Amino acid sequence: MTRNIIEVSDLSVAYAHNPVIWHINLAVKANSRTAVVGPNGAGKSTLIKSIMNLNKPLSGKVEINGKKPKHALKNIAYVPQKGEVNWDFPTTVLDVVLMGRYVHKGWFKRMNKADVAAAMDALSTMKMEAFKDRQISELSGGQRQRVFLARAICHDADFYIMDEPLQGIDITTEKLIIDTIKALQAKGKSFLVVHHNLDTVEEYFDHVIILNKSVIAQGTIEEAWKKENIDKAYDDRSVTT
Amino acid sequence: MIDVLTSYTFLIVAIGTVILAFACGIVGTVSVIKGQSLIGDAIGHATFPGIIFAFMLVGVMETYTLALGAVIFGIFAFFTIQIITDSSKVTLDSALALILSSFFGLGMALKSYVQGHPGFSGTQGIDDYIFGQAAYMLRTDVYLIIIASVISLLLFMLFYSHIKIYVFDPIFSKSVGVNTGLMNFMILSMTIVLIAVGLKAVGAILIVNLLIAPGVIGLLWSNRFPMVLIIAGFSGAVSAFTGTYVSTVYAGFATGPSIILAMSILVLLSMVFGSKGLLHTHRKRNQGVVS
Ligand SMILES: Nc1ncnc2c1ncn2[C@@H]1O[C@H](COP(=O)(O)OP(=O)(O)OP(=O)(O)O)[C@@H](O)[C@H]1O
Ligand SMILES: [Mg+2]
Numbered sequence: 001m002t003r004n005i006i007e008v009s010d011l012s013v014a015y016a017h018n019p020v021i022w023h024i025n026l027a028v029k030a031n032s033r034t035a036v037v038g039p040n041g042a043g044k045s046t047l048i049k050s051i052m053n054l055n056k057p058l059s060g061k062v063e064i065n066g067k068k069p070k071h072a073l074k075n076i077a078y079v080p081q082k083g084e085v086n087w088d089f090p091t092t093v094l095d096v097v098l099m100g101r102y103v104h105k106g107w108f109k110r111m112n113k114a115d116v117a118a119a120m121d122a123l124s125t126m127k128m129e130a131f132k133d134r135q136i137s138e139l140s141g142g143q144r145q146r147v148f149l150a151r152a153i154c155h156d157a158d159f160y161i162m163d164e165p166l167q168g169i170d171i172t173t174e175k176l177i178i179d180t181i182k183a184l185q186a187k188g189k190s191f192l193v194v195h196h197n198l199d200t201v202e203e204y205f206d207h208v209i210i211l212n213k214s215v216i217a218q219g220t221i222e223e224a225w226k227k228e229n230i231d232k233a234y235d236d237r238s239v240t241t
Numbered sequence: 242m243i244d245v246l247t248s249y250t251f252l253i254v255a256i257g258t259v260i261l262a263f264a265c266g267i268v269g270t271v272s273v274i275k276g277q278s279l280i281g282d283a284i285g286h287a288t289f290p291g292i293i294f295a296f297m298l299v300g301v302m303e304t305y306t307l308a309l310g311a312v313i314f315g316i317f318a319f320f321t322i323q324i325i326t327d328s329s330k331v332t333l334d335s336a337l338a339l340i341l342s343s344f345f346g347l348g349m350a351l352k353s354y355v356q357g358h359p360g361f362s363g364t365q366g367i368d369d370y371i372f373g374q375a376a377y378m379l380r381t382d383v384y385l386i387i388i389a390s391v392i393s394l395l396l397f398m399l400f401y402s403h404i405k406i407y408v409f410d411p412i413f414s415k416s417v418g419v420n421t422g423l424m425n426f427m428i429l430s431m432t433i434v435l436i437a438v439g440l441k442a443v444g445a446i447l448i449v450n451l452l453i454a455p456g457v458i459g460l461l462w463s464n465r466f467p468m469v470l471i472i473a474g475f476s477g478a479v480s481a482f483t484g485t486y487v488s489t490v491y492a493g494f495a496t497g498p499s500i501i502l503a504m505s506i507l508v509l510l511s512m513v514f515g516s517k518g519l520l521h522t523h524r525k526r527n528q529g530v531v532s
Contacts, residue, residue, distance in 0.1 A: 049412075052415075052416050053416075054412060054415055054416065073416060073417060073418055076416070078412075078413060078416040080410070080412045080413055084410070084411075084412050085409060085410040085413070086274065086275065086408060086409055086410070088274060088276070089274055089408060089409040089466070090274070090459075090460060090463060090464045090465055090466050090468075090469045091405075091409060091464070091465065091466055092464065092465060095465070095466075096409075099406055099409075099410075099413070099417075102402060102406070102417055103417050103418070107402050107403060108399075108402075135464040
């Protein structure tokens with residue numbers, strides 16, 4: 001478990017000239033469950049978006065499996081933070097999950113039985129088969145989150161990046177998601193997950209990155225998940241703007 | 242009246258409006274779902290002065306030149322809206338209302354000037370671009386409509402999956418390699434070009450209806466994107482045929498209003514009877530199965 005799936009070196013990102021994160025150096029181990037924690041506005045989503053090549057950094061470099069993010073997208077399944085999709089869009093649960101197949105099929109081929117079977121598998125993993133024909137706007141928040149997880153599973157990537165998948169969901173769904181993550185890890189997958197609940201970090205993850213504008217600490221839970229590091233990240237005085 | 246249906250001129254014109262409405266219905270549905278219906282309205286009105294400027298420059302009502310003038314003003318209006326909302330505290334809906342009215346006002350002023358000026362001849366035709374007059378459409382007008390609509394539809398079909406994912410989930414679409422900037426640009430260009438070629442048939446004031454109403458109808462009947470698009474395309478086409486027929490048979494009926502009237506009847510019926518319409522939700526609620 002020593003190979004790095006992501007390496008970030010000296011990454012700085014700004015929105016309209018206001019730097020948000022700076023001089024980020026970090027590594028995510030292959031086959032790990034890595035949590036990213038830090039207070040609101042710490043730059044967690046910004047970091048994730050840079051890794052996904054969704055914004056333009058001021059400086060620095062991201063490598064995924066030794067490649068530029070652009071060329072590694074096929075291998076990453078991304079679950080966006082809640083509220084970033086158009087809920088009025090006319091589409092069913094099954095359709096959303098099928099979107100995870102495009103990267104494999106190429107854009108101009110029709111979905112076939114095998115794709116639908118893969119999507120149904122993913123739905124059953126998330127216990128959502130019964131909802132397959134439901135319009136997505138007619139789901140509860142937790143059910144929506146499960147659908148996006150199912151889409152990521154259907155994507156069948158080696159590496160999953162999730163921005164707060166546990167936000168606003170009940171304990172049953174939370175357990176289901178974490179169990180799924182652990183099961184996928186056993187199959188060799190890797191995870192980078194933005195996480196808010198400090199009480200469950202140890203239980204749910206094996207690695208952690210503590211972030212507040214820059215990296216406060218990183219490593220295995222034993223190495224990095226220490227009171228002084230957490231205090232440093234969440235101490236109000238250290239937070240600017 | 243029936244012989245109108247077999248008249249060659251009528252058929253040519255009807256083919257034009259039907260194809261135009263079909264393409265507008267499909268492309269416009271994207272704006273409806275994105276919640277950007279009024280951008281099409283602002284652009285539609287803003288093309289009107291473009292028509293007159295183009296006419297003033299060349300001195301004749303020539304199809305391609307006028308359409309080009311409309312396209313240029315459509316683009317100009319769009320970027321003006323962007324600049325206003327990006328660089329000031331003016332909200333999008335105010336910016337749209339401002340651009341819509343000021344561009345159209347400019348168009349009306351230019352129209353009065355041109356029509357009162359002895360140096361210009363054949364200026365009566367300008368009126369056709371306000372409410373649309375399909376009966377006066379030339380062969381070249383129809384050809385231009387067909388070319389623009391077919392190209393738009395082909396592009397839409399080619400990039401169907403990209404467009405679908407982009408509209409639903411822009412960030413995910415980017416992460417799976419969709420060029421979101423290109424998609425946005427493509428939808429916008431198709432909208433502007435369809436407006437520009439459709440002005441003579443439907444008019445600057447009402448063209449937005451062709452882009453919006455079909456999508457609204459589609460969404461009232463289905464919750465699957467491909468089905469919504471098909472319903473939108475066909476309700477546009479049916480309304481266009483009906484409207485063109487009515488305006489050809491009854492002198493004095495402009496084509497734009499006739500098409501829009503037919504479309505509005507379909508909207509109304511869908512609101513009541515559609516599978517997502519009033520009756521249906523009402524029944525569901527009474528049975529207590531509303532989800
Ligand atoms: N598109 C944007 N334009 C300008 N500023 C932004 C933008 N997105 C984020 N920011 C700013 O960047 C900073 C970091 O935001 P980010 O979303 O990365 O935080 P986060 O750690 O994910 O917070 P949360 O826990 O609330 O999700 C914040 O101060 C935010 O206001
Ligand atoms: Mg965030």
